[in-house]
Amino acid sequence: MGAVCKLLSRGLVVFLRFVLCFCLNISVMGSGTELGRDTIVAIITLYKEGYKCKDIATRVGIGVRQVQKWIKKFRDGGGEDILTPKPRSGRPRKIQNRTSKVIKRQLDKNPTLTARKLKENNPALLQDVSVRCISDHLLKDLQYRSCCAKVLPLLSAKNVRDRIAFSKKYKDWTLEDWEQVLWSDESTFVVSSGCRSKRKNWQDASHNVWRRSSSLEENRLAN
DSSP states (O other): OHHHHHHHHHHHHHHHHHHHHHHHHHHHHTTOOOOOHHHHHHHHHHHHTTOOHHHHHHHHTSOHHHHHHHHHHHHHTTSSSOOOOOOOOOSOOSSOHHHHHHHHHHHHHOTTOOHHHHHHHOHHHHTTSOHHHHHHIIIIISOEEEEEOOOOOSSOHHHHHHHHHHHHHTTTOOHHHHHTSOOOOOOOOOOSGGGGGGOOSTTSTTOEEEEEHHHHHHHHHHO
């Protein structure tokens, strides 16, 4: 009975060691991080000095399988040159350069367009692209920033001067004089800030606009 218990205890220790090593390899190798050249050089240097894979993994701080992989690559390469990881291509871009140029032209023409509106206006180009992806492309790739449009005064100083001069010039005209004037068009004039909500241009404070980061920096320095 004692011999059986001793055998079971040894088996349990071996099993626990195996599980510990396996979990260590998974935790190190599952991170998706490529080894740097310095780490690979350290692996090959220790291998040339006669260290075992397990000892190399302990010293470098990576999994045993990673050590075995790079030692095998070193052997297959003739044992002379130290290989380095090849750059990964990554996932293909959803928005190509041609589509990016179209988006930029539309935003420069109308900076109030939202990412959703851009998708609706370009179904052929952005059909398989999510609104979140378009927004990230504007922020990260095209360097746009969403900001509130600057509220301009309803009347500039020049507008005020011109209107006062016009009023003074024609203040003595009679109704008969004004009937001789040919009116070419009708216009709506906002004379009070209380009517600001009725303004339909992109300079309204209720609208966000897209601005390039470079233009925002230039405006900040100018002010």
